[in-house]
Amino acid sequence: MKEEFDYVVVGAGAAGSVLAHRLSEDPDTRVLVLEAGPRRIPAEVDDPAAWYRLLDGRIDWKYRSVPQPGLGGRITREPRGRAPGGSSNLYLMMHVRGHPSDYDNWAYQGASGWSYREVRPYFERLATLPAANAGQGEANPASQAFIDACAELGHDRVADFNAGDMSGAGWHHLDVADGRRRGALASYLEPALQRPNLTLRTSAHTVGLVVIGDTCVGVEYLQRPEPAGADGREVRDSHGEHPRAGMHQVYAAREVIVACGAIESPKLLMLSGIGDPDRLRPQGIGVTAALPGVGENFHNHVLTAVMAESRTPVPAPRQNLSESALFTCSGPGLPGPDLQLAFVHVPFDPAIGQEHPDTVSVLPGVVRPASRGWVRLAHADPLAKPLVNPNYLGDRSDLERLMQGVRLAREIIGTSAFSPWNKQELSPGPAVTADEDLRAFVRRTADSYHHQAGSCRMGTDDLSVVDPQLRVHGLRGLRVVDASVMPAVPSGNCHSAVLMIAERAADLITEARGVSHD
Template sequence: MKEEFDYVVVGAGTAGCVLANRLTEDPDVRVLVLEAGASRIPAEVDDPTAWHRLLDGRIDWKHRSVPQPGLNGRITHEPRGRAPGGSSNLYLMMHVWGHPSDYDNWAHQGAAGWSYREVRPYFERLATRPAADAGQGGPNPASEAFLDACAERGFPRAADFNEGVMSGAGWHRLDIADGRRRGALASYLEPALGRPNLTLRTSAQTIGLTVIGDTCVGVEYLQRPEPPEATGRQVRDTHAEHPRPGVHQVRATREVIVAGGAIESPKLLMLSGIGNPDRLRAQGTAVKVGLPGVGENFHNHVLTAVMTESRTAVPAPRQNLSESALFTSSVPGLTGPDLQLAFVHAPFDPAVGERHPNTVSILPGVVRPASRGWIRLAHGDALAKPLVNPNYLADRSDLERLVQGVKLARDIIGTSAFSPWNKQELWPGPTVTTDADLRAFVRRTADSYHHHGGSCRMGTDDMSVVDPQLRVYGVRGLRVADASVMPAVPSGNCHSAVLMIAERAADLVKAEPLPAYLRKGTSYA
């Protein structure tokens, strides 16, 4: 291996940007970040109202699910970011920590050190944006009407979803400043790119981990030419030129940290011989470490939409199009909310929007899903996309709770407070009346909430992939730090939780003593 760095970070997404920043705070540490996406960032990334135009575009991996039995066999689009900044370029900019019980449950399931009390300082480290009602230009009046309608239905006002009792209706805190998106690219990666000890390589897709004996000593990656047709502002490392196109190897003298996200991270482990031994052998992959949990436990929040044409002209888009929400529980007595109803002052479905542009939407979502799916290799080709199975609505409780969320959204739309914005219901529509009708509607329309996680689960049991320090079982010098390590996705928009994981991962890495094999001066060819 001709090149050496102390740390190699695979992926410049949300977690990778944090790691790049925090690890290079030590000027004596050399960090390489490999990003499969190109260096140019579309202008729409900076516009908080334009997120929907980025989905399925050139900075989206464009993953598709396998046919979903719970959705009548439909194939769903599963967006994941492919550019510096990753999925933080695509997300809706809600700054939601999740409920304290989310993290206490992680600790109860074996993730010692990840209770709410222990992770809260990392959330507090994040830059907290003001609530939407204090944002530039003020909130959309339809968003205010939604909150008034929730109050009319008896729901309490939540002053801050991240403090105190999460349940209730309130304004989102938004990762927006001066009218621009403040994702991981702007907040973490770009401020660090001036450091001489950070090297970023774009259009560089990691295709394998180099494991010798029981130690990960580096990675293999494919360097592509930068696409000449790409437009937008460029994110470029000023300290090193890109290598020539082709396959390259690089050594990590301390650790490799995989931060590819809940779809790409398990794929890379499996490609490298870390996973379910029987499946790896069946595809002709040599088994390095048998970890049957790799790719399992994959899950996602699931949502649908209730849309109504408005009597009142809906003002032009503001902020992120979704400033307010309701968090509530499907039954009394739960430790935290399992339903989220996000208000969007725009049509959720583009086809409906073409016919009825003056439309607003409520998005009921199940944010503590019981259904679990998987990520698996389609075959041994490192550049092939993996098989993605969120297994939506496989558990009956997810279906029934989503139906309940649709009923609740209809109740809110039917209030006097919301009447100026309710001319006629477009989705599900007046012909959908019975529970059977609603179940059929939900199966026909439910979709990804874009909150993937769980596929390299943290814990201590036989199906865990990483330990509570995020170290991959059975392999020295290798960690995973992204949404894939979550035992369960938190009950809210999970971008802030990914930032928290990466902040804590950086501290764990910094606290790790120099490996014994490195102290001894062992050389790996």
């Protein structure tokens, strides 16, 4: 029998969870969500301080980059979530909108309707979700010292990074409530799963889109058995058993929505013949839609770490390990900050932490990177991981600005306000002073910020992949809704922007069938 739903959502990550929740609010709408990852969620997901133990675990795709020339040929880890909740199970829980100019820039690049004025109501919708202010009650005193140190250097104190101009030092809002992570799984997906019109299938790896003519009508997926013996809690809907193991097709009466993230979404499009013909044909893949921008414009924030051994024992973590930050500009005349210095009250490098457990870290990061890379198929096997190239420090301005961030981090830990937490600098170390040595340190240590974005960019030019309504160019019945559609990653931790995109997409989708929103 032909199985059909109104909407098929591919991916139960942050964006997919929002879509599942919003689209299933209409009891007459049947929604299927396909998730490649397992149904059981490790207990560490709920512990805000345990995020680092989830990396490279069973709910991480464990992607690796191709060798990065800007990092001396190093290969970087590129964590992405693979379970209900997706990467919102792995992220550090900072609730940061970004700067208003980020979204105005999207609009100027062809994403009309996505200016800050137009997306702000969706960010305000997120503000109703349970969350904590890191500066209230449970804050680590070292995090307060970091803010005081920034103020000593003349930076403004910011009461709320989400209130407009975010330049200065302050406390993060955290997606934490009652001491537990409140990612997309807890905030969106689980509350909706008891609705009879919402079906979640896990261990269901989508391998292709079913396209007839110029219309996407469904998907093909591989149903695998659930992993045996996995611990943690089970995410269940009201429908019970999965289909038998093997290949299946399922059809969408209205739309297929790809929400696999900035690495898997372009991979699925390319496997389905949507991409650059000159790259698809050598793989033996027929061209469904010639869109050369699929997989291009891939980028990520990039960071490194300045670590100091503390004179004072560092209290055990109570929240997410990273409660305060500084956003600042690398030079005059910029519309918003392009550097973020996050404070982490643990050693960022585990090897250093083994010998110096009372170590704190300042993480300078370039949050408006100029470097752009790509995601491409390794070959046509749908179960093979794609080639991932963030091109870290490929543009020299990113290298110079990251060096500037390291210098500023050293100034912060050298202040009087921070002196109780600074016994000695462990990394880069006092011997690293010359520009040449600092440049070598940055190339040797720079790493992923885990904010992958941009590989199915929205716009109207020849290299855009989706239009401002997130519809794939040249095809009907198909949208992409996740971080891949961002023309440029926002100036800060990007999880909140992904939720915003999905909230707005849900309105766009329902408006397309004549349902109005208050």
